[in-house]
Amino acid sequence: MSEIIFEIDGKEVKAKAGMTILEAARSVGIKIPTLCHHEALEPFGSCRLCTVEVDVRSWTSLVASCVYPVAQNIVVRTRSAKVDRIRKMILELYLAHAPDSFELQDMAQEYGADKNRFEKEASFCIHCGLCVRYCNEVKQKNAVGFVDRGSRKEICFIPEIAAQECWDCKECFPLCPTEALQAAFVLSQALYTPQK
Amino acid sequence: MDNARIDKIIEKHHGEASSLIQVLLDIQSEHHWLPKAALKRVSEKLRVPLTQIQHIATFYKAFSLVPKGRHEVHVCVGTACHVRGASRILDTLQELTGIKPGETDLELKFSLETVNCLGCCALGPVLEIDGKTHGKMTTAETADVLKNYQ
Amino acid sequence: MSQIHSPAELEAFRKGILSQRDPKKPCITLCSGSACQASGSAEVALNLEAEIQKQGLSGAVDIRRTGCHGYCERGPIIISNPEGICYFNISPDDVPEIVTKTVKEKKIVERLLYTEPETGEKITHEDEIPFYKHQERLVFGDNVKIDPKSIEDYLAIGGYAALAKALFGMSAEQVLEEVQKSNLRGRGGGGFPAGRKWEGSRSAPEPIKYVIVNADEGDPGAYMDRSLLEGNPHSILEGLTIGAYAIGAHEGFIYVRQEYPLAVENVNRAIRKAEELGFLGKNILGSGFDFTVTVHQGAGAFVCGESTALMTALEGRVGEPRPKYIRSNIKGLWDRPSVLNNVETWANVPLIINNGADWFTRFGTEKSSGTKIFALVGKINNTGLVEVPMGITLRDIIYKIGGGIPGGKKFKAVQTGGPSGGCIPEALLDLGVDFDELAKAGSMMGSGGMIVMDEDTCMVDVARYFIDFLADESCGKCVPCREGTRQMLKILTNITEGRGKEGDIELLEELSETAKEAALCALGKSAPNSFLSTLHYFRDEYEAHIKEKRCPALSCKELIAFYIDPEKCQGCGSCLRKCPAEAIIGGKKLIHIIDQDKCTKCGTCFEVCPTKFAAVTKISGVPVPAPVPEAERTVIKQSKEK
Numbered sequence: 001m002s003e004i005i006f007e008i009d010g011k012e013v014k015a016k017a018g019m020t021i022l023e024a025a026r027s028v029g030i031k032i033p034t035l036c037h038h039e040a041l042e043p044f045g046s047c048r049l050c051t052v053e054v055d056v057r058s059w060t061s062l063v064a065s066c067v068y069p070v071a072q073n074i075v076v077r078t079r080s081a082k083v084d085r086i087r088k089m090i091l092e093l094y095l096a097h098a099p100d101s102f103e104l105q106d107m108a109q110e111y112g113a114d115k116n117r118f119e120k121e122a123s124f125c126i127h128c129g130l131c132v133r134y135c136n137e138v139k140q141k142n143a144v145g146f147v148d149r150g151s152r153k154e155i156c157f158i159p160e161i162a163a164q165e166c167w168d169c170k171e172c173f174p175l176c177p178t179e180a181l182q183a184a185f186v187l188s189q190a191l192y193t194p195q196k
Numbered sequence: 197m198d199n200a201r202i203d204k205i206i207e208k209h210h211g212e213a214s215s216l217i218q219v220l221l222d223i224q225s226e227h228h229w230l231p232k233a234a235l236k237r238v239s240e241k242l243r244v245p246l247t248q249i250q251h252i253a254t255f256y257k258a259f260s261l262v263p264k265g266r267h268e269v270h271v272c273v274g275t276a277c278h279v280r281g282a283s284r285i286l287d288t289l290q291e292l293t294g295i296k297p298g299e300t301d302l303e304l305k306f307s308l309e310t311v312n313c314l315g316c317c318a319l320g321p322v323l324e325i326d327g328k329t330h331g332k333m334t335t336a337e338t339a340d341v342l343k344n345y346q
Numbered sequence: 347m348s349q350i351h352s353p354a355e356l357e358a359f360r361k362g363i364l365s366q367r368d369p370k371k372p373c374i375t376l377c378s379g380s381a382c383q384a385s386g387s388a389e390v391a392l393n394l395e396a397e398i399q400k401q402g403l404s405g406a407v408d409i410r411r412t413g414c415h416g417y418c419e420r421g422p423i424i425i426s427n428p429e430g431i432c433y434f435n436i437s438p439d440d441v442p443e444i445v446t447k448t449v450k451e452k453k454i455v456e457r458l459l460y461t462e463p464e465t466g467e468k469i470t471h472e473d474e475i476p477f478y479k480h481q482e483r484l485v486f487g488d489n490v491k492i493d494p495k496s497i498e499d500y501l502a503i504g505g506y507a508a509l510a511k512a513l514f515g516m517s518a519e520q521v522l523e524e525v526q527k528s529n530l531r532g533r534g535g536g537g538f539p540a541g542r543k544w545e546g547s548r549s550a551p552e553p554i555k556y557v558i559v560n561a562d563e564g565d566p567g568a569y570m571d572r573s574l575l576e577g578n579p580h581s582i583l584e585g586l587t588i589g590a591y592a593i594g595a596h597e598g599f600i601y602v603r604q605e606y607p608l609a610v611e612n613v614n615r616a617i618r619k620a621e622e623l624g625f626l627g628k629n630i631l632g633s634g635f636d637f638t639v640t641v642h643q644g645a646g647a648f649v650c651g652e653s654t655a656l657m658t659a660l661e662g663r664v665g666e667p668r669p670k671y672i673r674s675n676i677k678g679l680w681d682r683p684s685v686l687n688n689v690e691t692w693a694n695v696p697l698i699i700n701n702g703a704d705w706f707t708r709f710g711t712e713k714s715s716g717t718k719i720f721a722l723v724g725k726i727n728n729t730g731l732v733e734v735p736m737g738i739t740l741r742d743i744i745y746k747i748g749g750g751i752p753g754g755k756k757f758k759a760v761q762t763g764g765p766s767g768g769c770i771p772e773a774l775l776d777l778g779v780d781f782d783e784l785a786k787a788g789s790m791m792g793s794g795g796m797i798v799m800d801e802d803t804c805m806v807d808v809a810r811y812f813i814d815f816l817a818d819e820s821c822g823k824c825v826p827c828r829e830g831t832r833q834m835l836k837i838l839t840n841i842t843e844g845r846g847k848e849g850d851i852e853l854l855e856e857l858s859e860t861a862k863e864a865a866l867c868a869l870g871k872s873a874p875n876s877f878l879s880t881l882h883y884f885r886d887e888y889e890a891h892i893k894e895k896r897c898p899a900l901s902c903k904e905l906i907a908f909y910i911d912p913e914k915c916q917g918c919g920s921c922l923r924k925c926p927a928e929a930i931i932g933g934k935k936l937i938h939i940i941d942q943d944k945c946t947k948c949g950t951c952f953e954v955c956p957t958k959f960a961a962v963t964k965i966s967g968v969p970v971p972a973p974v975p976e977a978e979r980t981v982i983k984q985s986k987e988k
Binding site for chain 2: 803
């Protein structure tokens, strides 16, 4: 694998081809905020908090660092007025759904996000997909999945599978950035009476 | 819908996981909705997790997880129909049937759906009931048309 | 039918078809596209067959049921050949007269001809009718000449000659070069040069490659791709096969919406026929080149028109886009190089190969060569599909071809580019329509929807409409699109319902920036365009809604009231009888009054009030005048000579 040299926040960074900007940044201790990212899982690119500014041949654009592959001589900025503005807006959009999430509150403080910017619609879930992907990719049980699309998208357990698999696992619980999953799971358990 | 029929459909598509959507479309078009038992059968046969099938069955508009009414009413809300007043037609239909888009009434008489473009913009606003197109609709005519369906 | 094994056999086969056809034999062409079916073309066809038999003409007259002719406003359309007499708005009852007079006696049925609205002049032939006269129908023109069910019809007009030429007269590189030279740009959206896309796939190391037709035409108000697939499916198969040869693919897919049953049927039949004759399959025309095509039906998701989402859907999964940092022509379907072009783009390929890139670039502008098919719809006299050279002005399309705005109303804007596009105001009507000019005006070419709006269309409502569409159609994967459109929809709905407030516009702008910069796919990135372009050109309408609670177009239901002008009401009772909410207080010879508390603003009274009275009006931004006192409610008859 060839070595790729590029720049993050003015620092020269060496990375292996095929790595993402996020991986390369973290390998040298540069922080980029994320919600839907997890080392054990395939990059998903849904929360967009990891958005950074990239100059490719003097062409600047915003990209999701968790899925953008490193390339020779690119220049990355992990903070800028625009990046911060976008992260703030994303957090505000999230906070409408999960105003009490500690993880979100911490980030909100850093980016000056106002949790009251949008009307509250406390659904808890922010669709980061960590539980769904973990159950699929790591556990390969597929007890929890997504349903529907757009703003109606939700997570949903398959009761028959959940009844067999989840009780002794619950590994997705600590992954959830809003602790919503537990609520959904408990609800689903309550609703489902296993057939004898 | 019995398993033998479902297996036949799966066979027609060579039992490949990539044909999942085509299989579900065939079941939907024969049965008019997707019962859970059918989804389970497809999941077993194609070896695709039920979570993925559930996502597909709710993601795409062609599928329904509940039975449909005797008459399927499609209101075109494409841009051309919209600027010609499709929302008034939709309001009237909701008023008359008591159901919203995506719903079926309790007597299973009507299912109401909005569609994005029926591609007969010259006739807009357009209404389609059980495949028959009713063009150049007004609110008053909508009520008259609906009376013909029992 | 037996397989054709060489170009010589193909030409012999073609000659055989032509020798059996007498160009002087009467042939009635009937438009049977989906749009004409909706206006009763199937019934006309049945009557036509019965009538020809009844009049003892079986065998002496051919009937050809073709795809869409484009002039949907006046469908169903009949052309009586060889004279080329065009009849419009045919009803089943007109058929006996056409057969008796035109087919038998060679006379013209005047009343069914096209009538020029201004002069009343009758026009007999297609090419003299203004709607057709100003078009350049390179791609779409063959629709009127062929029955899409008949491969012989396609061969009779020179079909598959381009494929033979490519396979036997050109190397794959030469085909690619010709397409590059033609500067053919993708007709489905952003206008990416097709040749450059093809080259990327061709030079990608992975040996298995795919070609794909994007027929997931989801823009509301656009249906040209459907009409091409329905009306001339072989032209798309031919283009696709040539493309496959150029890049070295042996498998192709057509992703077509299940909402287009006739297109699915016709394209499947076309594939079967092409396989039977050896235009598809193993060793095509004896060239040694193998290529197969599979039809995949889309299950109804607008986002699947996005290339990466379409490919995920083809793999049998939920159609969520994936990041495009590695282009799909390098890593697409099943991670292999995949060239995806839309229907119209593929249909242009045989033309370029047959006539050469130099011929092709004679049409259109320097950077946007060739023609483009638009669906001209909305508040326009001549609704239909029009094919024009790139660079033609919007004004020519709307007025010369489209015949202007109906009902003497004033033009306000034209929306192009579908939900990702924008609205263009009257001041820019002289804009030459091509990829770059539309982008400069804040809109885009998109797949070719062109929705005309008049003074009655509210531009805030148009933005709300498109955002509503996108909020529903968003796949829901990334936040800027899923949550951004949700919030934008809430704010825009508030504005159109009179709950707009100071700061709303700025918040919408901020949400737009987030979507534009940080959304995952092109759909999300372009989602705010309808808002941004209407704000740019029609800011005053936004302000009227927010500050004065007034809808200048008198369209937003919550901001208007229906009111009966006491001086105009003649007490005819039309509105009283039709009002579904029983909100009208009236009686014999009494001026009618609308009970504003009961009124649901459905607009029925406005529609049914006789135009000679025009007593029902809409008002906005001002209070409804107090009802006429009981003592003055007797109708004063309007004098006839006023």
